[in-house]
Amino acid sequence: MSTEPAQFDAKALTDKWLPVWDEIKPFDSGKPGDNRPTKYVLDMFPYPSGDLHMGHAEAYALGDVIARYWIQKGFNVMHPIGWDSFGLPAENAAIKRGLDPRGWTYDNIAQQKASMRRYACSFDWDRVLITSDPEYYKWNQWLFIEFYNKGLAYRKNSNVNWCPSCQTVLANEQVVQGLCERCDTAVTKKALTQWYFKVTDYADRLLDDLDTLEGAWPAKVLSMQRNWIGRSYGAEVKFEIEGRKNPIEVYTTRPDTLYGATFMVVAADSDLAAELASEASPEVRIKFQDFLEETKKTNDIERLATDRPKRGIDLGRFAINPVNGEKLPIWAADYVLADYGTGAIMAVPAHDQRDLDFAKQNNLPVQVVVDTGEDDPSQSGVATTGDGVIVNSAELNGLKKTEAIAKITEVLASKGLGKKAKNFRLRDWLISRQRYWGTPIPIVHCESCGEVPVPASELPIRLPDSKGLDLSPKGTSPLGGASDWVNASCPKCGQPAKRDTDTMDTFVDSSWYFLRFLSPNSDTEAFPKDQAKKWAPVDQYVGGVTHAILHLLYARFFTKVLHDLGYVEFEEPFTRLLNQGMVLMNGSAMSKSRGNLVRLSEQLDEHGVDAVRLTMAFAGPPEDDIDWADVSPAASAKFLARAWRCAQDVSSGPGIDFATGEKELRRATHLFLKEFPEQIESFKFNVGVAKIMELVNALRKTIDSPAGGSDPAVREATEAVAKALSLFAPYTAEDMWQLLGHKPAVALAGFAEPIAELLVRDTLTAVVQVDGKLRDKFEVSSSITEAELEALAMASVNVQNALAGKQVKNVIVRAPKLVNIATN
RNA sequence: GCCCCCGUAGCCCAAUGGCAGAGGCAGACGACUUAAAAUCGUCACAGUAUGGGUUCGAGUCCCAUCGGGGGCACCA
Numbered sequence: 001m002s003t004e005p006a007q008f009d010a011k012a013l014t015d016k017w018l019p020v021w022d023e024i025k026p027f028d029s030g031k032p033g034d035n036r037p038t039k040y041v042l043d044m045f046p047y048p049s050g051d052l053h054m055g056h057a058e059a060y061a062l063g064d065v066i067a068r069y070w071i072q073k074g075f076n077v078m079h080p081i082g083w084d085s086f087g088l089p090a091e092n093a094a095i096k097r098g099l100d101p102r103g104w105t106y107d108n109i110a111q112q113k114a115s116m117r118r119y120a121c122s123f124d125w126d127r128v129l130i131t132s133d134p135e136y137y138k139w140n141q142w143l144f145i146e147f148y149n150k151g152l153a154y155r156k157n158s159n160v161n162w163c164p165s166c167q168t169v170l171a172n173e174q175v176v177q178g179l180c181e182r183c184d185t186a187v188t189k190k191a192l193t194q195w196y197f198k199v200t201d202y203a204d205r206l207l208d209d210l211d212t213l214e215g216a217w218p219a220k221v222l223s224m225q226r227n228w229i230g231r232s233y234g235a236e237v238k239f240e241i242e243g244r245k246n247p248i249e250v251y252t253t254r255p256d257t258l259y260g261a262t263f264m265v266v267a268a269d270s271d272l273a274a275e276l277a278s279e280a281s282p283e284v285r286i287k288f289q290d291f292l293e294e295t296k297k298t299n300d301i302e303r304l305a306t307d308r309p310k311r312g313i314d315l316g317r318f319a320i321n322p323v324n325g326e327k328l329p330i331w332a333a334d335y336v337l338a339d340y341g342t343g344a345i346m347a348v349p350a351h352d353q354r355d356l357d358f359a360k361q362n363n364l365p366v367q368v369v370v371d372t373g374e375d376d377p378s379q380s381g382v383a384t385t386g387d388g389v390i391v392n393s394a395e396l397n398g399l400k401k402t403e404a405i406a407k408i409t410e411v412l413a414s415k416g417l418g419k420k421a422k423n424f425r426l427r428d429w430l431i432s433r434q435r436y437w438g439t440p441i442p443i444v445h446c447e448s449c450g451e452v453p454v455p456a457s458e459l460p461i462r463l464p465d466s467k468g469l470d471l472s473p474k475g476t477s478p479l480g481g482a483s484d485w486v487n488a489s490c491p492k493c494g495q496p497a498k499r500d501t502d503t504m505d506t507f508v509d510s511s512w513y514f515l516r517f518l519s520p521n522s523d524t525e526a527f528p529k530d531q532a533k534k535w536a537p538v539d540q541y542v543g544g545v546t547h548a549i550l551h552l553l554y555a556r557f558f559t560k561v562l563h564d565l566g567y568v569e570f571e572e573p574f575t576r577l578l579n580q581g582m583v584l585m586n587g588s589a590m591s592k593s594r595g596n597l598v599r600l601s602e603q604l605d606e607h608g609v610d611a612v613r614l615t616m617a618f619a620g621p622p623e624d625d626i627d628w629a630d631v632s633p634a635a636s637a638k639f640l641a642r643a644w645r646c647a648q649d650v651s652s653g654p655g656i657d658f659a660t661g662e663k664e665l666r667r668a669t670h671l672f673l674k675e676f677p678e679q680i681e682s683f684k685f686n687v688g689v690a691k692i693m694e695l696v697n698a699l700r701k702t703i704d705s706p707a708g709g710s711d712p713a714v715r716e717a718t719e720a721v722a723k724a725l726s727l728f729a730p731y732t733a734e735d736m737w738q739l740l741g742h743k744p745a746v747a748l749a750g751f752a753e754p755i756a757e758l759l760v761r762d763t764l765t766a767v768v769q770v771d772g773k774l775r776d777k778f779e780v781s782s783s784i785t786e787a788e789l790e791a792l793a794m795a796s797v798n799v800q801n802a803l804a805g806k807q808v809k810n811v812i813v814r815a816p817k818l819v820n821i822a823t824n
Numbered sequence: 825g826c827c828c829c830c831g832u833a834g835c836c837c838a839a840u841g842g843c844a845g846a847g848g849c850a851g852a853c854g855a856c857u858u859a860a861a862a863u864c865g866u867c868a869c870a871g872u873a874u875g876g877g878u879u880c881g882a883g884u885c886c887c888a889u890c891g892g893g894g895g896c897a898c899c900a
Contacts, residue, residue, distance in 0.1 A: 207893060221892075227896050233885060234900080254900060255833045310898075345900045353825085354898050425899055618848075630836050632849055641850085687838065690847035704864075767843050772881040774843055812880050818842050822880040
């Protein structure tokens with residue numbers, strides 16, 4: 001035994017254990033007869049934009065901790081992975097290099113897959129999906145038709161968000177601060193006929209069901225979703241228009257201020273404005289046309305500037321206030337939105353800042369109808385929006401805001417002049433995209449039959465080969481150039497017809513992929529109901545907060561539709577959600593141009609997979625950003641080597657009776673067994689890792705003490721360390737497990753249960769406070785009574801000194817830990 | 825403008841209303857070594873952004889202010 005002990009070598013461990021795991025497949029979740037209880041842990045699937053980067057490394061490390069934890073707890077964990085592989089980057093890369101988007105995409109997938117395997121993610125490699133495979137997008141098309149038949153997919157013409165650079169339309173959600181989410185180009189408006197999913201039909205449920213996720217999803221995400229859906233309650237009020245047959249309806253959240261309306265405003269770009277202007281005087285018509293042109297040129301960025309002066313013109317028409325018959329001039333203005341509410345408002349300048357600003361600019365009257373005790377808005381320029389006493393409002397006078405709202409709504413309803421109403425900020429989801437690399441919309445346009453869905457038996461409608469197609473953005477779909485593909489026969493009448501040439505928003509792909517993992521290779525159904533019953537919904541979803549609105553909202557929408565169609569029994573797709581933070585470098589997001597890019601592959605080469613994974617978990621709470629400058633993968637590697645050496649130093653054999661082991665270390669081990677799972681289950685991975693370090697410190701101390709490596713407690717502790725470490729550092733843990741004389745895989749070894757009797761100490765330190773200040777402490781029996789502890793405390797010299805000259809008012813005893821003596 | 829979250833050692837971060845420190849980084853010192861690396865060990869460092877309040881007792885609960893981060897924002 002003169003040979004040097006083996007050194008810890010992270011690289012060698014990777015090469016050693018990967019083939020073994022390939023052999024034994026510890027993470028196969030589809031074994032027949034497996035009767036472990038199930039858990040579904042899902043990481044948001046990646047876009048194959050290149051190799052994995054630091055952000056992926058964090059996300060997948062954290063997701064893996066959770067998956068591996070539940071495996072250790074005895075669950076059959078489904079932890080699948082796939083690729084969200086349709087989308088613009090592939091297409092843009094293809095255009096740039098004159099290639100097929102497929103090649104670029106599938107090469108990247110192969111590279112990412114290899115990296116994930118090396119990274120030792122506990123994925124079930126028998127469950128993989130790629131959304132750009134016809135076998136996957138066939139079911140997008142099937143779902144589209146299901147939606148269509150339910151009236152949830154429809155076409156309409158409207159002013160849509162248009163990115164001049166991407167040359168495609170964008171969903172509302174993809175416009176951030178007036179800019180295209182993808183390329184930061186200023187978004188403009190364009191009138192187009194496009195496909196929509198009727199997500200607004202589900203607005204109430206999407207909002208109300210967020211309550212069921214309270215505590216299980218990050219509060220931040222819940223609030224973002226609530227904000228986004230933006231439900232408001234109010235009333236719709238009918239205003240007669242002079243010279244118009246039908247009244248105009250107006251939505252307001254403040255019907256109590258109806259008597260304070262002094263003018264009406266319609267959105268300049270609304271049909272209503274055009275109609276009213278067309279019947280006005282010739283001067284007004286010309287003015288309106290000019291104004292409309294000007295408004296359309298204003299892009300969203302300018303519109304969003306809150307200090308921008310509101311512009312509008314008097315249409316020379318009048319509305320009649322239904323409650324008092326007053327004539328209200330009608331203006332067309334750019335501060336009212338055409339697609340919210342009815343596109344027209346009653347303006348109450350005294351109690352709405354926007355209306356007040358507009359009124360002041362245009363010398364329109366201000367009528368106070370709520371006395372809030374504040375300054376007169378027409379003088380102060382500040383609209384009063386708070387509660388107060390209603391005045392100048394006939395039957396409403398003297399009421400409070402909420403009373404007045406209830407009363408006026410009732411009055412209007414009884415006269416047929418209005419009704420209760422609610423509105424949502426949420427708009428329907430525009431899913432058409434004028435690009436190539438996506439799911440073709442399975443509709444055929446026939447001259448005699450109109451839009452006809454493709455029968456399910458003819459799916460998938462495969463993308464035509466990109467060869468010979470002009471993929472460059474030009475405002476219409478490149479698919480239009482594939483004439484062989486476009487020309488089809490109408491499924492209804494058999495006459496020549498044309499395929500819809502748009503492709504679907506890629507968020508369609510990711511809205512239901514979690515269900516496809518149940519049977520990724522099935523060619524007879526999107527997913528089997530019985531498997532959905534067994535596995536779904538997802539127990540734990542892990543991903544970035546960047547998808548807090550878009551993806552999660554759409555996936556929730558799909559789930560509810562699938563529920564209503566009878567395909568699933570649940571109504572929420574993701575029971576629990578964890579958002580990991582970002583990986584930064586020196587305080588800012590990594591980017592090549594900033595010169596602060598940290599390459600994952602270099603980190604892995606330098607420190608090893610385990611050290612990088614451990615660093616991700618140990619850096620801080622998972623939802624916090626990690627600044628790579630603040631953490632030390634080298635230190636993680638050092639710690640792993642230290643833990644590994646403990647396994648080397650264990651000299652007892654497996655199966656030894658732990659009962660005779662050294663007591664203090666046993667206590668530390670069992671305290672660890674109790675606390676570690678608690679930390680993991682509450683996502684405090686950093687604290688969990690700290691607990692492992694603590695146990696390793698105690699372990700090292702015992703090994704170096706006379707007890708030595710042969711003490712049973714040393715083996716017990718080391719086994720606990722190896723199992724716990726398997727969540728973070730699978731290679732190191734597996735090797736420790738082997739050093740301890742066990743067979744792989746440690747990932748399936750299962751945690752030991754803490755023994756309660758080992759947790760109690762015979763004695764502990766009690767503290768004595770006087771008026772909350774620490775005055776003395778002493779060792780006491782853990783079973784000391786309150787009376788005994790109080791007597792001990794009062795007998796203390798230090799305490800007596802502190803009490804000198806004071807009168808004891810109250811003594812709080814919390815045996816066995818604390819006594820607090822309060823004085824006057 | 826409205827809403828939400830966060831301010832603890834030089835740094836990253838812990839702490840069921842009960843002794844401010846679990847863990848780590850960086851630092852100092854020591855052991856081992858011919859020396860160094862590696863390893864092992866020891867030590868120091870804040871009274872919890874600020875000001876009030878509740879409580880026997882507040883980093884923790886409440887209010888205000890300051891600072892940082894995030895979301896929504898002409899949605900009637």
